Amino acid sequence: xxxxxxxxxxxxxxxxxxxxxxxxxxxxxxxxxxxxxxxxxxxxxxxxxxxxxxxxxxxxxxxxxxxxxxxxxxxxxxxxxxxxxxxxxxxxxxxxxxxxxxxxxxxxxxxxxxxxxxxxxxxxxxxxxxxxxxxxxxxxxxxxxxxxxxxxxxxxxxxxxxxxxxxxxxxxxxxxxxxxxxxxxxxxxxxxxxxxxxxxxxxxxxxxxxxxxxxxxxxxxxxxxxxxxxxxxxxxxxxxxxxxxxxxxxxxxxxxxxxxxxxxxxxxxxxxxxxxxxxxxxxxxxxxxxxxxxxxxx
Amino acid sequence: xxxxxxxxxxxxxxxxxxxxxxxxxxxxxxxxxxxxxxxxxxxxxxxxxxxxxxxxxxxxxxxxxxxxxxxxxxxxxxxxxxxxxxxxxxxxxxxx
Ligand SMILES: Cc1ncc(C[n+]2csc(CCOP(=O)(O)OP(=O)(O)O)c2C)c(N)n1
Ligand code: SF4
Ligand code: SF4
Ligand code: SF4
Ligand SMILES: [Mg+2]
Numbered sequence: 089x090x091x092x093x094x095x096x097x098x099x100x101x102x103x104x105x106x107x108x109x110x111x112x113x114x115x116x117x118x119x120x121x122x123x124x125x126x127x128x129x130x131x132x133x134x135x136x137x138x139x140x141x142x143x144x145x146x147x148x149x150x151x152x153x154x155x156x157x158x159x160x161x162x163x164x165x166x167x168x169x170x171x172x173x174x175x176x177x178x179x180x181x182x183x184x185x186x187x188x189x190x191x192x193x194x195x196x197x198x199x200x201x202x203x204x205x206x207x208x209x210x211x212x213x214x215x216x217x218x219x220x221x222x223x224x225x226x227x228x229x230x231x232x233x234x235x236x237x238x239x240x241x242x243x244x245x246x247x248x249x250x251x252x253x254x255x256x257x258x259x260x261x262x263x264x265x266x267x268x269x270x271x272x273x274x275x276x277x278x279x280x281x282x283x284x285x286x287x288x289x290x291x292x293x294x295x296x297x298x299x300x301x302x303x304x305x306x307x308x309x310x311x312x313x314x315x316x317x318x319x320x321x322x323x324x325x326x327x328x329x330x331x332x333x334x335x336x337x338x339x340x341x342x343x344x345x346x347x348x349x350x351x352x353x354x355x356x357x358x359x360x361x362x363x364x365x366x367x368x369x370x371x372x373x374x375x376x377x378x379x380x381x382x383x384x385x386x
Numbered sequence: 387x388x389x390x391x392x393x394x395x396x397x398x399x400x401x402x403x404x405x406x407x408x409x410x411x412x413x414x415x416x417x418x419x420x421x422x423x424x425x426x427x428x429x430x431x432x433x434x435x436x437x438x439x440x441x442x443x444x445x446x447x448x449x450x451x452x453x454x455x456x457x458x459x460x461x462x463x464x465x466x467x468x469x470x471x472x473x474x475x476x477x478x479x480x481x482x
Contacts, residue, residue, distance in 0.1 A: 095434045102443045106458040107410035110441065112418060113462035118441040146410040279438055305462075313463030313476075316439050 113312025115302035126286035136161035138188030162203035183210035193229035217304035229257035270296035277319030309358020419461030429473035436465035
């Protein structure tokens, strides 16, 4: 990563109006705020349906912004990009698609895959709150093992999401497999790192993909005040690995030197409470996290 | 008889139609708050971390002073939690 942004370098200008309907302590809107600070006012946003699109009702963004279907953000952006190209205005604006994990890993996967394969020049931001939060917290392709959601409740036999730990959809890796010129992961716990990555993505020709881990106090049943802390803990426990992937090479940011126990992260969230006394599962999670950290740094 | 039905429909529609253009800043989200952040200026080192992490952009940092916009602050408490010197405390809002 070339430039390291400092807090004092950031603009005081805000690109969202007050009064959005996001819950107190929403991680997704915090990510959106930071991304817009990184890109500035010459930005066109296409927002797939999900919490962000819904809380942006009543003209919250101060920049050109369109709320599109749950599934078609990248397809709409392909058209916007082509139109600007024909007008000779392609370099006049940053093009940003914002979508949730459901809109990205599940229903919008085909649309994203197609737009990336066609090589359109845009930035795709997935804010991952690990469920379909806008419609009441149903599980998604990125819901982690063990998480209780409205469609994977804790019962007497099955306790929360129970597909094998390693089978969660890993969208950044899917994007790397597309040879996407720039792929990065970020977390709202490290806003300056996110901002650096978005600025970098804006300089890339062709598609770039940024996956930002965004806490959701309503869906995770966590304290609103813990949203940023949890997003740091996810990285410090190794659940989330922050990296950039470019030219076939991966570089890491904020890798934990001494990894914290996964319980530090789990215990602050209602969705994981049933696991806290389950020593066997916690042990399996520690192993999984270790193995994945090893694999990703291979 | 037919007209009566029509009037009933209009009455119903009036309760759901929007006659005035609105925008988000009419939503005074500060009303959601049960606790309010208070800054201790003596302790504050002007590091701007609270400004950076407020999801609702309710903190101003201009002029070397931290100011909280209580009209929209939702009282999430992230600013207090993340302040490295604990210069922000959350105080219970009194009901009136
Ligand atoms: C085709 C279609 N199916 C279902 C819906 C209902 N729907 C709207 S948003 C949403 C979930 C969004 O989840 P995600 O993308 O993770 O965003 P989040 O709400 O978590 O921010 C669903 C199921 C829809 N709008 N369109
Ligand atoms: S449900 Fe979660 S993602 Fe949606 S607005 Fe609330 S906190 Fe944000
Ligand atoms: S309590 Fe939350 S909304 Fe209010 S100023 Fe602090 S961070 Fe912002
Ligand atoms: S985080 Fe604390 S010390 Fe830093 S500017 Fe805010 S109140 Fe002051
Ligand atoms: Mg989601």
